[in-house]
Amino acid sequence: MDDLDKRILKQLQNDSSLTNQALSEKVHASAPTCLRRVRQLQEQGVIQKTVAIVDPTLVASTLTAIVEVTLDIQTAEAYQAFETALTDEPCILQAYRVSSGPDFVLIVQVRDMPAYHALVHRFFTAQQNVRNVRSFFSVHRSKFETQVAID
Missing domain, CATH: 1.10.10 (Arc Repressor Mutant, subunit A)
Known part of the structure; x- marks a missing residue:
């Protein structure tokens, strides 16, 4: 490059x-x-896709949750199975496999608390390998960037 x-x-x-x-x-x-x-x-895959960034406060999705997920079994196959299941859930916007603490950190955006509750029952409780879910709800977004620093 x-x-x-x-x-x-x-x-x-x-x-x-x-x-x-x-x-x-x-x-x-x-x-x-x-x-x-x-x-x-x-x-080359450097540019993955071109999108429009939508202000969530101006559309239906207004509740953002940062969710920590710990799996019961931490094998490569278990991680892959969980990641595969994530792809079908549209309100999970980002998923990161992390170290030292939970196994995953997810960025979730839903309409309201009842929609989050439905997600928990639909997705997290349906995953047999999920041991613990810990959620943090955003009260204010101070910064949001999509740009990658390019030297």
Whole structure:
């Protein structure tokens, strides 16, 4: 990854809706070169996807929970089974396998407390390998960024 790729990534992380022409002007490269580089970054998996970031306070999802999950059995197969089950649950936005403490930390976004309660019964109690669930509810979001620092 060279300096041009890094400049492209910085611009796209800031505003992925830029036209190729506008992007090429901002990174000081020709439009065909810029288009080729963006496609390469996508093919290499550096750019995973392009999305719109929605303000959850302006749509139905308004309750954010940070959930710690400890599994009963901590094997590679058990971790994989839990991670596979996570993918089908749309209100679990992020999942991290962590060390020293719980096995997973999840970022969950639901409409309200009854919706969270339904998630607990639908997902966590259905998982036979879940030993402990500890939830923290956000009262204020101080910072939210999606940009990855690029040297």
